Amino acid sequence: MELPNTLPRPDDELVTLERAWQFPSGIRFLTEVNNIFVGLVYVGAAFLFFLLAGILALLMRTQLAVPDNTLLGPETYNQVFTMHGTIMMFLFAIPAVEGISVLLLPNIQAARDLPFPRLSAFAFWAYLVGGLVFFCSLFFELAPRGGWFMYPPLTSFEYDPGDNADFWLLGIGFIEISAIAGAVEIVVGVLLTRAPGMSLDKMPVYCWAMLVFALMVIFAFPAMIAGTALLELERSFHWPFFVADKGGDPVLWQHLFWFFGHPDVYIIFLPAAGMVSMILPAMARTPLVGYRLVVAALIGTGFLSFGLWVHHMYATGMPQLSLSYFNAASMAVSVPTGIQIFAWIATIAAGRLQFKVPTLFILGFLFVFVLGGLTGVMLAAVPFDWQAHDTYFVVAHLHYVVFGGMVFPLFAAFYYWIPSLSRRALSERLGRWVFGLIFVGFNVSFFPMHITGLLGMPRRIYTYPAGMGWDLPNLLSTVGAFLIAAGVGLFLVDLIRNLRPATTRSIGNIWDAGTLEWLPNGNYASRSIPFVTSLEPLWDQPNLAEDVAAGAYFLPGAPTGYRETLITSPIHARPLYVLQMPGPSWAALIAAIATAAFFLLLTIKWLIPALFAGGVALIMVIRWLWTTDPGPSQPPVPIGCGIMLPVYMTGPMSHSWWAMIVLGLVSATMFACYVFSYFYLWTVSPGMWPAEASTPASDAEVLRSLLCLLGSAALLHYAQHALASRRQPPPRLCLALSLAVALLVGAFVSDLSSHWESGLRPTDSAYAAIVYVLLANQGFFVAVVLVMACYTIARSVAGLLNHERRATFDNTRLFWLYTMLQGLLTLAILHGAPRFL
Amino acid sequence: MSHVSQAAAFMRTAVRSLSGVLIWGCHFLFIYATTAVVCARGWDAQRWLGVSLLPGVIGAATVAAGTIAGWMIARAVRSARHQRTQDVSARFVDWITAALCALALVAIAWETLPLLLLPNCAA
Numbered sequence: 001m002e003l004p005n006t007l008p009r010p011d012d013e014l015v016t017l018e019r020a021w022q023f024p025s026g027i028r029f030l031t032e033v034n035n036i037f038v039g040l041v042y043v044g045a046a047f048l049f050f051l052l053a054g055i056l057a058l059l060m061r062t063q064l065a066v067p068d069n070t071l072l073g074p075e076t077y078n079q080v081f082t083m084h085g086t087i088m089m090f091l092f093a094i095p096a097v098e099g100i101s102v103l104l105l106p107n108i109q110a111a112r113d114l115p116f117p118r119l120s121a122f123a124f125w126a127y128l129v130g131g132l133v134f135f136c137s138l139f140f141e142l143a144p145r146g147g148w149f150m151y152p153p154l155t156s157f158e159y160d161p162g163d164n165a166d167f168w169l170l171g172i173g174f175i176e177i178s179a180i181a182g183a184v185e186i187v188v189g190v191l192l193t194r195a196p197g198m199s200l201d202k203m204p205v206y207c208w209a210m211l212v213f214a215l216m217v218i219f220a221f222p223a224m225i226a227g228t229a230l231l232e233l234e235r236s237f238h239w240p241f242f243v244a245d246k247g248g249d250p251v252l253w254q255h256l257f258w259f260f261g262h263p264d265v266y267i268i269f270l271p272a273a274g275m276v277s278m279i280l281p282a283m284a285r286t287p288l289v290g291y292r293l294v295v296a297a298l299i300g301t302g303f304l305s306f307g308l309w310v311h312h313m314y315a316t317g318m319p320q321l322s323l324s325y326f327n328a329a330s331m332a333v334s335v336p337t338g339i340q341i342f343a344w345i346a347t348i349a350a351g352r353l354q355f356k357v358p359t360l361f362i363l364g365f366l367f368v369f370v371l372g373g374l375t376g377v378m379l380a381a382v383p384f385d386w387q388a389h390d391t392y393f394v395v396a397h398l399h400y401v402v403f404g405g406m407v408f409p410l411f412a413a414f415y416y417w418i419p420s421l422s423r424r425a426l427s428e429r430l431g432r433w434v435f436g437l438i439f440v441g442f443n444v445s446f447f448p449m450h451i452t453g454l455l456g457m458p459r460r461i462y463t464y465p466a467g468m469g470w471d472l473p474n475l476l477s478t479v480g481a482f483l484i485a486a487g488v489g490l491f492l493v494d495l496i497r498n499l500r501p502a503t504t505r506s507i508g509n510i511w512d513a514g515t516l517e518w519l520p521n522g523n524y525a526s527r528s529i530p531f532v533t534s535l536e537p538l539w540d541q542p543n544l545a546e547d548v549a550a551g552a553y554f555l556p557g558a559p560t561g562y563r564e565t566l567i568t569s570p571i572h573a574r575p576l577y578v579l580q581m582p583g584p585s586w587a588a589l590i591a592a593i594a595t596a597a598f599f600l601l602l603t604i605k606w607l608i609p610a611l612f613a614g615g616v617a618l619i620m621v622i623r624w625l626w627t628t629d630p631g632p633s634q635p636p637v638p639i640g641c642g643i644m645l646p647v648y649m650t651g652p653m654s655h656s657w658w659a660m661i662v663l664g665l666v667s668a669t670m671f672a673c674y675v676f677s678y679f680y681l682w683t684v685s686p687g688m689w690p691a692e693a694s695t696p697a698s699d700a701e702v703l704r705s706l707l708c709l710l711g712s713a714a715l716l717h718y719a720q721h722a723l724a725s726r727r728q729p730p731p732r733l734c735l736a737l738s739l740a741v742a743l744l745v746g747a748f749v750s751d752l753s754s755h756w757e758s759g760l761r762p763t764d765s766a767y768a769a770i771v772y773v774l775l776a777n778q779g780f781f782v783a784v785v786l787v788m789a790c791y792t793i794a795r796s797v798a799g800l801l802n803h804e805r806r807a808t809f810d811n812t813r814l815f816w817l818y819t820m821l822q823g824l825l826t827l828a829i830l831h832g833a834p835r836f837l
Numbered sequence: 838m839s840h841v842s843q844a845a846a847f848m849r850t851a852v853r854s855l856s857g858v859l860i861w862g863c864h865f866l867f868i869y870a871t872t873a874v875v876c877a878r879g880w881d882a883q884r885w886l887g888v889s890l891l892p893g894v895i896g897a898a899t900v901a902a903g904t905i906a907g908w909m910i911a912r913a914v915r916s917a918r919h920q921r922t923q924d925v926s927a928r929f930v931d932w933i934t935a936a937l938c939a940l941a942l943v944a945i946a947w948e949t950l951p952l953l954l955l956p957n958c959a960a
Contacts, residue, residue, distance in 0.1 A: 191847075201929035292929065296936035303858035304944060307865045319876045319958045321891075324951030325869055332944035570847045572926055576840075652844035683877040 003552040004531065004640030013557035014527070020558040021112075021524040024584045031584040033117035034523060036503055039103025040421070042124045045131070046096035051488070052135055053087035056080050058485055061445070065478035067466040077462035078145035079164075083138055085148030086168065089264065090175045091131045093406055094217075097271035098123070098182040100413060101210045105186065107420070107517035108204055108278075110195035110532070110548075112525045112555075112565040113581055115188050115655045118588040118624055123181040125592030130174035133600050137167045144168035147460065149257050150231070152242040152250050157235045166603045169232045173599040176225050183217035184662045186210050188655050191570040195516065196554060197532040198573045204515055204535065205288060208295050209274025212302040213267055218662060219306065220263040222670035227256030230677065230773065239762045239769035241677070247685035247766035251316050252677055258309035259673070266305040268402060270298060272409035273340055276362055279409075279416045280344055282513035283359045284351025287536060290343040297336035297343075304333040314385045323382050330380030337373060341366065356511075357431030361412035364439045365404055372400025375450070393453025399446045411438070411491070419507045420517055423500040430494040437487030445480025448473035514539035520549040528553035528640075529566055532573075559637035560647055566639065567655060577649045578637055582628055591620035622791060629795075631805030650807050657807075660814040667781070671822055674774055675829060681766045682837060688767040690834050696771075697754035702831045705754075708747035709823050715740035716816055724803055734793045741789040744816075747823055748782045751775065751830070771830055778826045781819040788812040854930050856909050857938030864902040864945050868895045876958035891957045899949040903942060910938045 023032050059080055063072045102120050106113050137143045144164050146155035155165045190211045233239045240246035242253055281288045307329035314323055375397040379385050419425040452473045464470055509518035514536025519526040530553045534540040555566055563581040594617035601610035636644040682689055719736040752775050762772040792812045795801045875881050875891050883890045917931035
């Protein structure tokens with residue numbers, strides 16, 4: 001095949017490329033946004049939280065080693081187990097898989113970086129700063145103590161006054177933002193930044209796994225945000241969503257939490273499964289058996305996992321028929337999971353397995369995870385769950401699934417991929433000890449918990465009396481926990497001895513793997529971007545690594561002088577345009593710190609400093625965005641094969657358009673959760689809903705709000721045409737946008753005032769509270785549109801908006817359209833439902 | 838192909854390949870919501886043409902969902918055969934469509950089975 005670019009390349013081409021991607025020096029190093037830097041520190045921070053939560057686990061196991069122990073009091077123990085679960089789930093597991101994808105995904109796709117590098121950096125810094133402060137709440141007796149799923153009424157204002165629960169509800173707000181920001185980045189990155197030729201059928205399984213992961217985050221996390229918003233409103237302002245006397249229902253929290261919480265298990269597992277599907281073929285020296293089946297299984301698992309949330313709620317008294325739907329869905333999800341496991345076993349059988357450390361961890365994963373899956377099927381059966389509910393059997397099951405399904409593959413990934421990033425590989429000898437200690441320690445620790453659970457030991461008790469038959473299994477569990485700790489400690493020794501991060505001169509492809517992350521690379525990833533013709537290009541395309549490193553493939557330099565990557569079409573990966581990427585920035589770093597500060601200050605009720613931090617975050621985000629819509633400032637550039645690509649794109653194939661669509665999905669899911677809450681509360685307490693004669697607004701008031709929304713839509717449409725038809729935006733574009741936003745605000749204020757003037761107050765009943773939540777949600781979106789409209793007008797006034805340079809306007813318009821649609825639905829529900837239900 | 842039609846083509850491909858699990862999602866939400874509302878309102882004793890409300894409505898939804906999923910499988914298999922020597926990506930999408938529809942059929946069948954075994958609204 002003829003190569004896209006002739007060799008040798010001009011001398012200055014590599015120099016320009018290296019200069020564009022050079023890391024800043026000194027303190028400005030912190031402002032770096034390159035995926036290699038952000039990915040490494042992301043994974044490092046997640047591992048730090050793994051260690052911290054592990055120390056908490058050791059404290060718990062020491063307390064439970066013998067009966068009637070007094071090492072930890074009940075209050076401290078409550079805080080310790082709550083923080084252990086919360087940190088492992090929110091500050092370790094999800095950030096670890098996101099961090100690894102930030103680090104690896106661009107290289108696996110031969111992209112230079114993910115499409116929004118500052119967003120990755122923002123997500124990382126917000127998570128690190130917020131996470132550390134959140135952890136420190138333990139030292140001030142301020143840590144949450146209601147368990148990682150925080151059920152009300154135990155966590156509501158009546159039984160948990162003080163700030164402890166608020167630390168959980170608001171303190172992890174930044175984690176939710178961080179995870180969603182990462183998911184937006186991953187969806188757009190997987191769909192639009194693959195190497196040319198890497199069509200959907202040639203996309204590595206890890207990319208599929210991360211795409212499914214990111215979509216699951218987009219649909220699962222909003223339920224968590226909605227739930228925490230309701231519980232915080234109940235705690236702070238006594239809006240009674242979960243108070244039965246006022247028509248609320250504590251089970252509503254469980255629905256919202258587990259609609260997030262159960263998919264969350266698969267959110268953690270699927271990326272790990274993707275890693276296994278990458279590592280195993282390299283270790284067995286054969287392609288993955290059943291690639292198409294594995295892809296279908298990943299997608300199927302992602303979807304079906306949203307139909308399992310009630311299997312955590314079998315003991316809430318729901319109709320048996322309803323429970324059985326979730327029982328059946330839990331059985332159904334084992335089909336695609338089983339397909340993946342059989343594909344891995346078949347791959348081992350088809351190849352010649354090298355018994356290196358990554359292989360050992362994968363075999364450990366298969367053993368432990370399959371056992372966890374089997375106990376999962378047991379617990380999914382309603383009668384068994386009623387017997388084992390809230391016992392140590394559940395603790396054993398969840399650790400077999402989560403530790404087995406995520407931590408074992410994570411260690412395999414460390415040993416497998418570190419040679420691509422380090423001048424030395426990790427030690428094979430130490431690695432075998434690490435695996436042995438962790439594998440034996442894990443089973444010694446958690447297998448006896450099945451027994452203690454079946455003997456009736458409830459979870460979350462801080463001690464127990466002697467003579468219940470629980471003494472020996474608990475002692476064994478504690479011994480096992482310390483064996484795991486020894487294994488992790490040995491791994492740290494291995495890291496200190498051998499990890500030498502290097503973007504150039506890494507030890508390289510020691511496994512003879514076939515995928516693109518093993519191409520020779522630097523800060524800019526690979527020197528040129530290859531054309532891909534198979535799933536394992538390094539196995540199937542001779543001399544690929546040498547040709548890529550010599551610059552024979554696409555985009556061998558930095559033709560605009562800035563950081564760039566190729567944007568390709570989502571199905572066939574055909575080159576579309578060259579994306580100029582933003583470089584290091586203080587703005588993203590400060591915005592992240594201010595965002596974390598906003599949530600944490602809000603937690604301790606320091607409202608003025610919190611507002612100040614929120615203001616700083618907003619200003620910094622605007623500062624960061626101001627330079628990211630450069631317009632068609634450069635002519636099309638050559639990338640090879642005689643192809644000239646534009647360096648700026650607007651409309652449906654631009655990366656920012658896709659990001660806004662994903663943001664719209666997040667917003668719509670959150671809105672759907674509030675709507676679900678509205679109708680759920682109606683089924684629980686229909687008596688709280690007003691009779692038709694006493695609905696809060698007259699037909700005329702509803703019509704007024706409706707006309708305002710439609711007027712805003714018409715003016716926005718006019719503004720779009722005004723921008724498209726003129727080279728310079730006319731003053732009437734600004735006028736149209738100003739009037740349109742005024743009408744949008746007017747529609748919201750009109751609806752809010754009609755409810756308020758009717759005498760309805762959010763503390764009256766669950767009905768009133770959920771009405772005001774729907775209004776507040778709409779108000780939030782209107783406020784965001786207001787900021788975006790002002791920003792767009794400011795760019796227009798500054799001469800940075802015209803019919804070609806219009807990405808800012810397009811993004812604002814998309815968000816605006818969503819807000820109007822949401823406003824119409826809110827209006828229909830708030831005024832239609834009381835009239836028709 | 839213009840950028841608008843490329844984006845539209847992707848959306849069509851995404852919806853088609855995910856049709857099986859989308860059908861499953863709609864069916865699952867429908868049977869769960871219907872059971873919740875019927876039981877919460879005490880409507881389970883109502884009958885229509887001699888059939889109890891809950892089994893009637895859920896049975897009809899299951900037949901509809903199963904028929905659509907089955908039709909999608911047949912369509913995808915036919916398309917994959919037609920594409921055998923042509924577009925590899927399109928054949929891949931057909932294959933994924935058929936596999937996800939088959940998984941959806943299994944899940945829909947399992948979820949409806951309890952209707953034959955359990956009383957309608959007993960807690």
